Amino acid sequence: MDFGFTREEEAFRAEVLEFLTEFRGMNGYFHRGTDTAYGVRQVYRALGERGWLSLSWPEEFGGGGLSPAYEFILWDELAYARAARPPMGPGLVAKALMSHGTDEQRNRFLAGLRRGRINFCLGYSEPDAGSDLASVRTRARRDGRKYVVDGAKCWTSNAHWSDYIWLLCRTGAQDSRSRGLSVLIVPLDTPGVSVSPIPTLDGGRLNEVRFDGVRVPAANRVGAQDQGWQVVSSALAVERHVQFPPKRLRRDLHDVLAALEDAGVAGDPVVRRRMGQLAVRVTEVEALGLALLGEVISGAPSAVPAAYHKLAGTTLAQDIAHAGLEFGAQQALAVGTDTEFLWRQTILETIGGGTSEVMRGLIARQEFGLRA
Amino acid sequence: MDFELSSTQRALLEALDTLLDRHAGTERSRELAELGAYDRELEAALREGGFEELFGAEEAGPLDATLAVERIAMRLGAVTPVPRMLVLPALGLEPPEGPVVLAVAGDPGPIRYGAQATRMLLADGPRCVLAELDPDTAEPVPSAYGYPLARPVSRKSRELGPGTAAAMMNWWRVGVSAEAVGMMRQAMDIAVTYAKDRKVFGRALGSFQALQHRLAELSVAVEGARWLVYEAAFSGARAESAAVAAAHTMAALGRVTRETHQIMGAVGLTTEHDLHLWTLRMQTLRTELGGRRGHDRAVVAARWGRAS
Numbered sequence: 001m002d003f004g005f006t007r008e009e010e011a012f013r014a015e016v017l018e019f020l021t022e023f024r025g026m027n028g029y030f031h032r033g034t035d036t037a038y039g040v041r042q043v044y045r046a047l048g049e050r051g052w053l054s055l056s057w058p059e060e061f062g063g064g065g066l067s068p069a070y071e072f073i074l075w076d077e078l079a080y081a082r083a084a085r086p087p088m089g090p091g092l093v094a095k096a097l098m099s100h101g102t103d104e105q106r107n108r109f110l111a112g113l114r115r116g117r118i119n120f121c122l123g124y125s126e127p128d129a130g131s132d133l134a135s136v137r138t139r140a141r142r143d144g145r146k147y148v149v150d151g152a153k154c155w156t157s158n159a160h161w162s163d164y165i166w167l168l169c170r171t172g173a174q175d176s177r178s179r180g181l182s183v184l185i186v187p188l189d190t191p192g193v194s195v196s197p198i199p200t201l202d203g204g205r206l207n208e209v210r211f212d213g214v215r216v217p218a219a220n221r222v223g224a225q226d227q228g229w230q231v232v233s234s235a236l237a238v239e240r241h242v243q244f245p246p247k248r249l250r251r252d253l254h255d256v257l258a259a260l261e262d263a264g265v266a267g268d269p270v271v272r273r274r275m276g277q278l279a280v281r282v283t284e285v286e287a288l289g290l291a292l293l294g295e296v297i298s299g300a301p302s303a304v305p306a307a308y309h310k311l312a313g314t315t316l317a318q319d320i321a322h323a324g325l326e327f328g329a330q331q332a333l334a335v336g337t338d339t340e341f342l343w344r345q346t347i348l349e350t351i352g353g354g355t356s357e358v359m360r361g362l363i364a365r366q367e368f369g370l371r372a
Numbered sequence: 373m374d375f376e377l378s379s380t381q382r383a384l385l386e387a388l389d390t391l392l393d394r395h396a397g398t399e400r401s402r403e404l405a406e407l408g409a410y411d412r413e414l415e416a417a418l419r420e421g422g423f424e425e426l427f428g429a430e431e432a433g434p435l436d437a438t439l440a441v442e443r444i445a446m447r448l449g450a451v452t453p454v455p456r457m458l459v460l461p462a463l464g465l466e467p468p469e470g471p472v473v474l475a476v477a478g479d480p481g482p483i484r485y486g487a488q489a490t491r492m493l494l495a496d497g498p499r500c501v502l503a504e505l506d507p508d509t510a511e512p513v514p515s516a517y518g519y520p521l522a523r524p525v526s527r528k529s530r531e532l533g534p535g536t537a538a539a540m541m542n543w544w545r546v547g548v549s550a551e552a553v554g555m556m557r558q559a560m561d562i563a564v565t566y567a568k569d570r571k572v573f574g575r576a577l578g579s580f581q582a583l584q585h586r587l588a589e590l591s592v593a594v595e596g597a598r599w600l601v602y603e604a605a606f607s608g609a610r611a612e613s614a615a616v617a618a619a620h621t622m623a624a625l626g627r628v629t630r631e632t633h634q635i636m637g638a639v640g641l642t643t644e645h646d647l648h649l650w651t652l653r654m655q656t657l658r659t660e661l662g663g664r665r666g667h668d669r670a671v672v673a674a675r676w677g678r679a680s
Contacts, residue, residue: 042656128574132572132636155638199643201652206638270665322626325655330481333521333655335514343655344516347633348641356634357582 003290009069016077019050029082029248030345031204039163041119043084047074048116053090061098061106062114068296072241072289079245086242087112088158089120093166096183096235100223105185123167123186123209124232130155131358133168134178134229138211140169142218142225147171147184149192157352159195159207162188172226181228185220186211202345222255224237240306241296243353244313246289249282252317252346255322256337263329271327278320285313304367307359314349315356320345375599377530378675381436384426388440391417392447398646399447408520409448410471410488418451419467423634427461434458438550438605442598446554448649452485454547455493462543463493463500463536463567463611473524474544476661477501482513483657486522493540500536503529518653542609545661545670549601549621552657555650556594556621556628562647563632583635590631593624615670622658622667628655 005013028040047053055070057063064070075086090113097106112118122353129135138151149169159165172180189194192214197205223231257275260266266275292305324332324339332339349354364370377385384419395414404411418424426437441453455474456467470490473483477496487510494501503526513521564587567578577583600620602611633640640647661667 111393125638128571130572131669137572192486199644200641201648206642265662265665268665270668318630322630326622326626326663327665328479328658328659330479330483330521330656331513333513333515333517333659335516340516344652347630350634351637351641355637357580359530 005069005191007071009067009073012070013073013077016052016074019046020077020081020083021312022046023083023234024081027082028084029079030202030341032341033345040084041116044087044116046116048090048114048278051114051124053087053116054094054114057094057114058098061094061110068241069293071291072245075242076247076289079248080251082251086120086239087119088117088166089115089118089164091239091242092122092235093120093185095238096231099234102219104219105222109185109279111156118164119158119162120164120166120170121156121158121188121207122164123156123159123165123169126152127154129354133232134181136168136170136175136181138169140167140171140182140184140216142171143215145218147216147218147221148311149184149186149211149216152209153209154206155198155352156195156207156209159188159209160197160205164188165193165209168228171228176226178229180226181232182225183222183228183231184216184227185222185233186214186216190216200348202341202348237301237303238296240301240303240309241289241293243306244289244310244349246286246309246313249285249313249316249320253278253282255342256320258339259322259324259332259339260262260327260329263327263331265327265329266310268327274323274327278316278323280318281312281319285309288312302366303362307354307362310354311356311359311363314346317346317349339345377439380431381439384432384436385439385443387421388423388443389447390447391421391423391586392444396444396447396449398649400544401450401649404450405518405520409450409488410452410485410520412470414449414450415456415469415471418453418456424456424461424467434462434608435602435605437461438546438601441547442550442554442601444554445551446558448653450603452489452546454551458547459493459540462539463532465502473505474540474543475524479662481523482511482515482520482521483524483660484521486510486524487512487520489524492524492526494526495537495540498534498537499545500532500540501529502532503527515656516652518649519656520564521656527576538611541661541670542611542614545614545618545667546601546604546609548657548660549597549618550605552621552625552654553594553598553601555654555657556597556625559628559632559647559650559654560587560590560594562650566636574615577635586631587635590624590628593627597621597624599664610674612671612674615667615674618661619664619667619671622664625654625658 026039054063055066056068059065078084096114128175140147140149167184167186171182194210196208265271288309292309295301295305321342395417423440426432427434435455444453452471455472460467470483471488472491473489475494489505492503492505505524506527509525510522515521572579597620600617604617607613639645
């Protein structure tokens with residue numbers, strides 16, 4: 001057992017920190033500010049130029065062939081700097097294409113993904129299928145060499161500036177649950193696709209993406225028809241170590257502490273005790289993050305360590321943000337302070353990407369064998 | 373001992389509800405919030421309805437006034453009921469026309485309706501200071517938390533007698549807790565209704581025992597807060613009762629915020645849904661009077677004397 005990173009990995013961290021001097025303060029992690037979509041794309045391109053969007057891809061696909069530890073270090077440091085979150089394309093989509101895609105699909109997408117020139121969003125949730133993804137209703141009907149897609153996706157992050165949507169849709173019978181789903185890659189500029197904003201409490205937006213008779217070449221289907229559930233599940237498994245970088249929490253803690261100091265209340269024993277408890281929990285989540293990384297490195301990742309990490313991390317993010325508003329210090333309520341923004345932002349974290357309830361259910365089922 | 377609302381109290385709340393149907397609610401609240409405005413019409417209606425005199429009325433009293441404060445907050449009335457209906461009457465002062473705000477000397481704020489207010493009651497040492505404000509020179513602070521905020525500037529002021537600051541702080545604690553209780557009850561109501569209606573995995577969300585238990589726990593916390601607040605008001609806002617009520621209420625408020633949002637899922641995160649009208653305002657309440665830090669310290673000071 002070894003909890004440390006190798007000398008090479010630490011050298012890579014130093015390179016990342018050097019790279020970040022250019023992007024510090026842009027706040028692309030939370031998409032704050034007006035030009036952040038543009039800014040985040042710049043970060044992805046800059047990462048792509050360095051080969052950092054494909055660190056752990058096998059060399060046969062143009063990747064670095066490195067340990068997932070490199071990806072972890074990269075996205076952890078970018079999270080602390082608030083620069084950007086891991087993009088879906090070079091992570092989840094690319095890795096799914098490597099295991100389930102056709103040669104033609106790999107040739108079409110992998111180079112652009114690796115270079116940070118193509119952006120994907122995930123079309124999973126629907127108005128009536130959030131936590132319960134197996135009840136997805138967006139329908140893809142086969143018509144010769146095309147699929148015709150009708151339906152709507154909801155709560156879709158980044159759809160307003162992405163190039164493609166990775167669409168989970170129903171190709172089987174309406175009640176076929178997880179057995180009748182397929183994954184299609186749909187260019188967002190295809191006629192019949194419309195994207196409209198859903199304003200959220202953090203001042204940002206999610207999107208509704210509607211599909212009205214959208215014709216998609218059958219060659220854009222990833223994996224076999226009706227096997228979409230397998231594609232989606234295995235794609236999730238290989239990305240869990242970067243989904244919620246724990247250093248984001250350390251940064252949250254530092255920001256809230258700084259605000260409490262500005263407000264002149266950080267020396268109060270009540271505040272010190274509480275912040276001390278939160279600091280202990282930040283370290284706990286960092287340890288859970290490393291345990292999760294170890295699981296991914298082992299090559300046979302179980303979903304349980306990822307559920308521990310997400311559950312503990314996202315709940316802690318809320319506790320840190322709540323502490324910022326709990327000790328008086330009303331100036332923190334002014335729009336745009338780190339404290340009030342974190343409060344509004346962290347409510348989303350325990351819901352997006354698998355709710356805390358889904359995580360708890362998963363732990364009960366997979367770790368303890370408890371069934372409803 | 374009698375924990376039922378009296379027939380007078382029920383009639384009072386019914387009359388208040390009728391008034392709030394016209395002058396409050398989600399739509400009006402959204403309109404006024406957009407303008408950053410204070411609701412002078414609602415204030416006038418409350419005055420004409422006699423609600424501002426409940427505190428000292430022979431057939432009513434502080435508890436009735438507290439029930440009214442709770443109800444106004446529950447319905448998102450854009451007024452300042454805590455100073456008008458509790459604090460000023462407790463000090464024997466008649467509420468003037470226009471918004472009145474409360475503040476503590478040395479606290480940089482900002483405070484709710486600080487830019488609209490014409491009067492401010494300021495706790496400064498053992499005394500209160502009643503200040504006239506100049507709304508034109510107030511410094512507005514943009515906020516996403518429902519209420520218009522600002523740092524007011526006072527023009528001239530007059531000192532009130534010794535001991536007034538303690539009475540003000542105690543009633544303020546009771547009042548802001550009553551507002552929080554009203555809002556928490558409404559947020560709970562929204563979440564419970566959703567849990568009954570929303571179908572997931574082929575059944576109602578609320579049929580999952582894990583969620584049932586959490587809603588039940590929340591309900592315990594909110595009911596606890598409600599009765600602590602009523603008792604504190606009934607007892608004349610003794611320092612300890614007021615501080616205990618506020619400390620418990622503000623702790624419950626954090627849980628209610630988180631759990632109601634969690635149960636609502638993604639729809640509750642949108643500005644289109646109404647839940648945030650309560651949950652965001654609740655965060656403004658929790659920062660007043662030093663937040664839990666201030667309330668917890670007040671409990672200790674009331675019970676065991678001020679720490680050196």
